[in-house]
Amino acid sequence: AAGVIQSPRHLIKEKRETATLKCYPIPRHDTVYWYQQGPGQDPQFLISFYEKMQSDKGSIPDRFSAQQFSDYHSELNMSSLELGDSALYFCASSLARSNEQFFGPGTRLTVL
Amino acid sequence: EDQVTQSPEALRLQEGESSSLNCSYTVSGLRGLFWYRQDPGKGPEFLFTLYSAGEEKEKERLKATLTKKESFLHITAPKPEDSATYLCAFSGGYNKLIFGAGTRLAVHP
Numbered sequence: 001a002a003g004v005i006q007s008p009r010h011l012i013k014e015k016r017e018t019a020t021l022k023c024y025p026i027p028r029h030d031t032v033y034w035y036q037q038g039p040g041q042d043p044q045f046l047i048s049f050y051e052k053m054q055s056d057k058g059s060i061p062d063r064f065s066a067q068q069f070s071d072y073h074s075e076l077n078m079s080s081l082e083l084g085d086s087a088l089y090f091c092a093s094s095l096a097r098s099n100e101q102f103f104g105p106g107t108r109l110t111v112l
Numbered sequence: 113e114d115q116v117t118q119s120p121e122a123l124r125l126q127e128g129e130s131s132s133l134n135c136s137y138t139v140s141g142l143r144g145l146f147w148y149r150q151d152p153g154k155g156p157e158f159l160f161t162l163y164s165a166g167e168e169k170e171k172e173r174l175k176a177t178l179t180k181k182e183s184f185l186h187i188t189a190p191k192p193e194d195s196a197t198y199l200c201a202f203s204g205g206y207n208k209l210i211f212g213a214g215t216r217l218a219v220h221p
Contacts, residue, residue, distance in 0.1 A: 004155075033208060042199060043156065056206035090155050092209075099144050099207040103155035109145035 002027055004093050004104030012110045013081050021076040021107045025093030028093055031055070032074040034066060037088040048075055080105060081111045114139040114203040115198055118212035125190055125219050133185040133215045135200035149174050149196045150214070156199055159185075190219045215216050 005024040013019050025032050031050045035043035045058035049068035060066075063081075067073045078085060088108050092101040116137045125131055138146065144163055148156035160169045162178035169176050173194065175186040185198055197216050201209040 031207070035209075040221065042213050043209070045204075045210070048206060048208060050206075056115040056208050058208060088153070092155075097204045100146070100158060100161055101207070101209060102158055103148075106153070106155050108153070 004102055005092055006089075006091050006104040006107050008107060009105065010108050010110075012112065014112055015081060015083060017081050017111075019081060019109060020077045020108070021078070021089055021091075023029075023074045023076070023091030023093075023104060025072050025074070025091075026102055029093035029095055029102075030069055030072060030090070031094045031096050032072070033092045033094075034060075034074070034076050035090045035092065037090060037106075039087075043090060050079050070092075079107075085109060086111045114202065114204065114210065116145075116202055116210065116212040118198075118200055118215050120215060121135075121213065122216040127191055127219055127221050128189050130186070130188045130190070132187070133217070135183040135185070135197055135212055136181060137183070137202060138181075139202045142202060143207075145178055146201045146203070146209065147183070147185055148199045148201065150199055151196050158202075161196075163201070180216070187217070189215075192219050192221055195219045 027049045033048040034046040037043045046060040048056045052068045066076045092103045147159040147214040150156045160176040199214045201211040
């Protein structure tokens with residue numbers, strides 16, 4: 001069965017640079033969620049989209065923005081990167097009528 | 113404040129030694145209690161959703177149960193490949209998941 005696809009899988013950036021993470025949900029899933037997981041921590045909700053509209057927002061820094069496109073893929077844009085942004089970033093998708101979320105393999109972001 | 117608390121933080125078992133992981137919750141209007149498995153550096157893998165007290169679900173060596181205050185993940189005759197971090201979560205507003213800190217399970221041959 002098709003799963004959530006995330007790219008890139010690994011990303012190394014310098015401080016103050018920008019990064020763009022991409023997420024392709026499971027086919028026919030209309031809702032996308034972004035989570036951040038620091039070392040040894042549980043995943044923390046950042047932001048979600050339903051039918052290309054932002055549906056909820058968590059502890060996402062103002063330096064980050066995201067959107068969902070007409071084909072339902074989503075991009076997380078991160079600017080003015082800081083050392084503390086180094087983490088695993090997961091995308092999850094679901095059907096709006098179901099609250100069961102399926103996670104992608106993640107993007108490991110390292111900020112030097 | 114709605115939250116979930118998992119215990120123990122870490123658990124070491126011998127292969128074949130059955131045990132249970134606990135997830136205590138204080139959530140008003142529970143709209144689902146979720147169990148995920150996470151291997152190091154990988155995305156959480158969906159295991160179960162439980163919605164009401166008394167509900168049970170099984171998958172291979174795993175069985176999840178739910179009461180009004182807690183959920184258990186029972187592992188029967190575990191194997192080394194069951195070693196992972198097990199996360200429980202509840203569904204918050206607009207279905208975002210709020211996770212517990214997880215239980216790190218190590219199963220030794």
